[in-house]
Amino acid sequence: MSPTSTQKDTVQSFYGDTFLTFFFLVFSVGVIALYVYAPSIFIRLFGIYPDTQWGILIMTAALIVAIAGPMILSIRIFLSAKQGRSIIFRLQETRDRYARVLEGSGAGTWERDARKKTVYVSTHWKTLFGYTDDTAPRTEDEWFAIIVDEDRLSAKETYHHAVETNMHTYKSSYRIRTGTGAIRYVTDEATIERNAGRDEIIISGSTRDVTAIHEAEALLKKRTAELRAANDRIREEMLNTRKFALAVSAAGDGIVITDSEGTLVYANDAWYTLTGMPNITDTPTKIFSPFEEHSPAEEMRAMRMAFRSGSSYTSDALRGIRAGNDMYDIELSLVPVTDENKTVFYSAIVIDATKRKAIDKAKTEFVSVASHQLKTPLAAVKWYVEMLVSETAEAPDKPIYMYAKEIENANKRMIELVDSLLDISRIDLGTMVWDPALISLSSVVSQVLSELRPLSDKKHLSISTQDDTKNKELHFDQKQLSIIFQNILSNAIRYTPEGGHIEIVLRPEGDNLFFSVKDNGCGIPIAQQSRIFGKMFRADNAKDIDPSGNGLGLYTVKQIIERVGGSIRFESEVGTGTTFYGILPTHPEMIPVTNL
Amino acid sequence: MPNEHTPKTILVIDDDDALRTAMVATIEKAGYTVIQATNGQDGITTALAERPDLILLDILMPRMDGRETLRELRSREETSDIPVILLTSVSDLSYVAEITTHEHVDYLIKTDVSLADIVKKIGERLTEK
Numbered sequence: 186m187s188p189t190s191t192q193k194d195t196v197q198s199f200y201g202d203t204f205l206t207f208f209f210l211v212f213s214v215g216v217i218a219l220y221v222y223a224p225s226i227f228i229r230l231f232g233i234y235p236d237t238q239w240g241i242l243i244m245t246a247a248l249i250v251a252i253a254g255p256m257i258l259s260i261r262i263f264l265s266a267k268q269g270r271s272i273i274f275r276l277q278e279t280r281d282r283y284a285r286v287l288e289g290s291g292a293g294t295w296e297r298d299a300r301k302k303t304v305y306v307s308t309h310w311k312t313l314f315g316y317t318d319d320t321a322p323r324t325e326d327e328w329f330a331i332i333v334d335e336d337r338l339s340a341k342e343t344y345h346h347a348v349e350t351n352m353h354t355y356k357s358s359y360r361i362r363t364g365t366g367a368i369r370y371v372t373d374e375a376t377i378e379r380n381a382g383r384d385e386i387i388i389s390g391s392t393r394d395v396t397a398i399h400e401a402e403a404l405l406k407k408r409t410a411e412l413r414a415a416n417d418r419i420r421e422e423m424l425n426t427r428k429f430a431l432a433v434s435a436a437g438d439g440i441v442i443t444d445s446e447g448t449l450v451y452a453n454d455a456w457y458t459l460t461g462m463p464n465i466t467d468t469p470t471k472i473f474s475p476f477e478e479h480s481p482a483e484e485m486r487a488m489r490m491a492f493r494s495g496s497s498y499t500s501d502a503l504r505g506i507r508a509g510n511d512m513y514d515i516e517l518s519l520v521p522v523t524d525e526n527k528t529v530f531y532s533a534i535v536i537d538a539t540k541r542k543a544i545d546k547a548k549t550e551f552v553s554v555a556s557h558q559l560k561t562p563l564a565a566v567k568w569y570v571e572m573l574v575s576e577t578a579e580a581p582d583k584p585i586y587m588y589a590k591e592i593e594n595a596n597k598r599m600i601e602l603v604d605s606l607l608d609i610s611r612i613d614l615g616t617m618v619w620d621p622a623l624i625s626l627s628s629v630v631s632q633v634l635s636e637l638r639p640l641s642d643k644k645h646l647s648i649s650t651q652d653d654t655k656n657k658e659l660h661f662d663q664k665q666l667s668i669i670f671q672n673i674l675s676n677a678i679r680y681t682p683e684g685g686h687i688e689i690v691l692r693p694e695g696d697n698l699f700f701s702v703k704d705n706g707c708g709i710p711i712a713q714q715s716r717i718f719g720k721m722f723r724a725d726n727a728k729d730i731d732p733s734g735n736g737l738g739l740y741t742v743k744q745i746i747e748r749v750g751g752s753i754r755f756e757s758e759v760g761t762g763t764t765f766y767g768i769l770p771t772h773p774e775m776i777p778v779t780n781l
Numbered sequence: 782m783p784n785e786h787t788p789k790t791i792l793v794i795d796d797d798d799a800l801r802t803a804m805v806a807t808i809e810k811a812g813y814t815v816i817q818a819t820n821g822q823d824g825i826t827t828a829l830a831e832r833p834d835l836i837l838l839d840i841l842m843p844r845m846d847g848r849e850t851l852r853e854l855r856s857r858e859e860t861s862d863i864p865v866i867l868l869t870s871v872s873d874l875s876y877v878a879e880i881t882t883h884e885h886v887d888y889l890i891k892t893d894v895s896l897a898d899i900v901k902k903i904g905e906r907l908t909e910k
Contacts, residue, residue, distance in 0.1 A: 270805070430885050557870075559868040560891065560892050561797055561870040561891070562799075563892050564800060564870050564891035564892045565797070565799040565803065566799050567891075567892060567895070568803040568804075568807075569799070569802065569803055570898065571895050571896050571897070572803065572806070572807065600892045600893075603892075604892075618878065620878065756822065
């Protein structure tokens with residue numbers, strides 16, 4: 186707020202009266218002096234004496250003017266001074282009031298003279314911005330110097346533009362460096378007063394510290410941006426979650442989540458389609474429920490054990506029945522989800538394996554049928570070669586006899602292969618005859634050894650047997666037990682070089698019988714050890730030694746042993762030899778029938 | 782060895798010509814009289830007519846298989862006592878086992894045995910009798 190134009194006029198007339206007073210003062214002194222020294226001066230000046238009629242007249246008139254003038258003026262000055270004092274006072278009062286109001290509002294007032302380039306700042310301004318009488322700006326340059334570098338130019342431009350044009354007020358915001366070195370955001374609001382000649386431009390204004398507002402605004406802006414970003418993220422997350430949920434829900438394979446006890450907390454559509462189970466929200470369901478009745482008991486045990494021990498579990502031997510007596514096979518893979526070492530939940534993928542199992546079965550059946558079909562022509566070849574051999578035996582040097590012997594050998598290998606394929610297809614189909622009887626492991630091993638004697642004798646192998654199972658019998662299928670040892674022992678003999686050594690150990694181990702067969706043969710390369718129990722797999726060095734093997738032996742052995750709940754493993758080093766270790770239950774519970 | 786004056790008669794029932802011919806030739810060579818049939822039905826007729834001393838019976842045959850033929854042979858008084866050796870090319874032991882638990886019959890798996898083994902088995906069974 187600045188003085189109004191009326192106030193300005195008052196101030197000017199006050200200054201005019203002062204000049205007149207001064208004039209009259211000098212004039213009065215002159216007249217009085219004249220009067221006192223009149224005679225001589227009058228004579229000298231006018232050549233007349235003041236006691237003449239004209240002289241008295243003039244002197245009296247001068248005296249009246251000299252006395253009355255100052256008197257009138259004094260009265261006038263008194264009056265005008267009284268009036269002037271009240272204007273100044275009013276002005277002062279107004280200013281102070283504004284200043285106080287501004288101080289209360291956190292603003293400091295100032296006044297600048299645009300022509301003289303001087304600056305006056307109020308005490309409150311100094312207090313506000315940490316300046317003292319000595320450090321506060323007194324010139325425009327000093328004023329601009331406290332503005333931070335980045336804002337200085339624009340602050341100058343705003344100011345000069347306001348001053349040089351006809352603007353009456355202006356507003357300018359910038360940052361200043363306070364007396365203590367801090368940076369504050371401020372806003373100036375100012376009024377510009379110009380006189381007619383524009384040789385006087387006075388700007389009065391106030392500076393408000395808007396740092397708090399500015400910071401609040403910046404914070405608000407930042408928070409708003411953060412909020413917006415968070416909102417975007419949430420939206421995206423929701424979209425992703427929704428996408429994910431949709432994908433899981435629409436997946437072709439069953440996907441379920443269970444609590445740590447196996448109770449389902451989520452199941453997708455495929456689970457219901459697959460199992461035909463009721464909705465889990467209506468009927469609390471355990472993951473075991475659909476498979477309990479029709480899956481092998483040991484599978485269900487293993488699955489429950491996974492929940493107890495917090496481990497994962499996979500099986501392709503589970504099956505269930507849905508509405509309409511529709512039996513289905515399941516491949517289930519269960520994984521615990523842990524958080525800070527604590528199992529929080531389990532997730533499981535449940536795949537319908539019915540079709541795959543059917544295809545597998547069809548393939549196995551095909552192998553079985555094909556092998557059966559092969560048996561008759563193989564028998565015919567076998568017998569005719571036998572006749573051929575016996576017909577030509579009188580002349581064993583003749584090529585025809587040797588040819589016949591070659592055919593005989595090849596025929597024998599083919600029969601062995603077909604028999605192995607049949608064994609495997611029976612195992613895979615679960616149609617292997619399991620006709621258990623109490624038999625002694627010792628007798629089976631020595632029977633197999635005597636069958637293999639021609640081979641081992643030919644290579645001059647020494648075979649030692651340490652047998653502590655003499656009085657122990659096991660309830661096992663004779664043929665399958667023979668298959669196990671036929672394969673392990675014939676391998677040992679086959680892959681051990683001339684003069685090598687084979688050690689057989691048989692001993693009871695709790696309810697089981699333990700066996701080990703150690704040879705000092707060629708060994709199994711480390712890279713191929715993991716595949717040695719695979720179907721039709723043969724290690725490279727084994728193929729070099731004997732190209733005729735079919736790679737079905739150890740697969741068969743492992744299948745038989747595992748299906749009766751036993752185990753088999755080996756240790757091997759190339760060039761040093763191989764040792765097979767096996768455990769056979771004496772009374773296997775689980776009989777490998779109709780797994781399919 | 783068979784008696785030279787009264788050679789024993791062996792009936793071979795097998796639908797596979799090659800196998801049957803091989804068996805017939807070998808068994809004849811061993812000094813037996815061999816008669817043959819190519820299916821179960823003919824086999825029963827021949828057995829009733831000729832009363833062989835031993836029958837070699839293939840299991841897998843069309844129309845009437847070895848099991849049915851055996852049941853038929855056992856059900857008739859004339860043939861119920863004739864020893865039978867079952868021959869199978871399918872080492873389908875469960876099938877064979879099912880038969881052999883009810884009947885006193887031997888069985889041979891064709892691919893496992895030589896012709897010599899068959900002759901040997903015939904000799905053993907005839908001696909038992």
